[in-house]
Amino acid sequence: MLKPWPKRPARLAQAVIESLTDTIVSGAIPPGSTLPVEPELCETFGVSRITIREAVKSLEAKGLVLARQGYGTTVTPPEEWNLLDPVVLAATVQHDDQLVVLDQLVDIRSTLEAQMTAQAAELATDDDLRAIERLLARLDEETADPARFIETDVAFHDRIMQASHNRLGRSIIRILHAQARTTYLYNGTPDATACERANAEHRAVAERLLARDSEGAAQAMAAHIQTAWSRRRVPNVDSPAS
Numbered sequence: 001m002l003k004p005w006p007k008r009p010a011r012l013a014q015a016v017i018e019s020l021t022d023t024i025v026s027g028a029i030p031p032g033s034t035l036p037v038e039p040e041l042c043e044t045f046g047v048s049r050i051t052i053r054e055a056v057k058s059l060e061a062k063g064l065v066l067a068r069q070g071y072g073t074t075v076t077p078p079e080e081w082n083l084l085d086p087v088v089l090a091a092t093v094q095h096d097d098q099l100v101v102l103d104q105l106v107d108i109r110s111t112l113e114a115q116m117t118a119q120a121a122e123l124a125t126d127d128d129l130r131a132i133e134r135l136l137a138r139l140d141e142e143t144a145d146p147a148r149f150i151e152t153d154v155a156f157h158d159r160i161m162q163a164s165h166n167r168l169g170r171s172i173i174r175i176l177h178a179q180a181r182t183t184y185l186y187n188g189t190p191d192a193t194a195c196e197r198a199n200a201e202h203r204a205v206a207e208r209l210l211a212r213d214s215e216g217a218a219q220a221m222a223a224h225i226q227t228a229w230s231r232r233r234v235p236n237v238d239s240p241a242s
Contacts, residue, residue: 002036002044012047016055018087019045024064024075025091034072035065062088084172089179093186099233102186105176106229113157113173114222116164117205121214128163129210135159136199136206143195150190154181156202160209160221188232198228 002023023029035041041052056073059065063082067073083089083101092101120128135156142149154177161170180186188194201224208217 002041012045012051013054013058016041016045016047016051017058018091020055020059021062021064021087022091022094024059025081025088026095029075031075031077033075035075037072064088084175086175086179089175090182093179093183096183096185099185102180103233105180106225109173109176110222110225112169113161113225114218116161116166116169116173117209117221118214118218119164119166120160121209121212121217123165124163124209128159132156132159132163132206132209136202139195139199139202143199144192146190146192146195149195149199150187153198153202160205186232190232194231197231198224201227 002019020035029035035056036044038049038052042049045052056065056067059073060067062085063076063080065073066076081088081092083092093105096102124132135152138152139149139156142152157177158170158174161173164170201220205217205220205224208220
């Protein structure tokens with residue numbers, strides 16, 4: 001169930017938290033089950049009781065477990081887990097073989113980022129728009145280099161969100177997208193053709209922004225995010241993680 005480390009990590013509590021989170025999210029310890037008792041956890045991870053207690057408190061704060069005196073520490077149902085916690089989200093994405101959570105993530109991202117794009121069309125300063133145009137020009141130059149293109153792609157989307165002045169929305173998307181991008185299930189295997197397709201969609205978004213067309217910009221952004229995901233959702237497709 002629990003595997004000891006081949007090498008002792010430097011940040012013990014955080015390493016224990018990440019390991020236990022992965023074990024819970026993977027289903028190795030199913031909801032309703034109890035975690036191994038404290039001495040067993042100490043032996044498995046080679047850490048002190050203080051470290052284990054700190055880890056369990058963190059798991060409880062993340063909604064993964066419920067510790068009750070006399071009943072042990074019980075794994076909670078997935079509905080109770082805090083998916084906006086980076087550690088929980090990262091583990092969930094890594095084990096999302098059926099793409100259920102990634103589909104939901106894309107839907108949320110599409111809706112929220114489209115709204116922010118509409119706000120950007122109304123609120124962006126001239127400096128904002130010039131910065132977005134510069135990033136679009138960089139993307140034009142980088143379509144033959146998918147690795148560089150994807151990094152600039154992230155910057156392009158983020159600059160539009162910044163121009164919306166919606167700080168909360170931007171923070172939520174950055175958390176979701178950062179964790180999604182850690183898995184091949186989300187990224188796919190982009191090539192130059194895929195980058196060109198994505199950038200044509202970027203250009204449609206930028207054109208509506210420059211025209212101060214909030215509705216058109218929102219529609220273009222939502223269509224881009226959903227279309228890009230539908231291309232790379234199929235196994236072995238070649239679309240970039242836009």
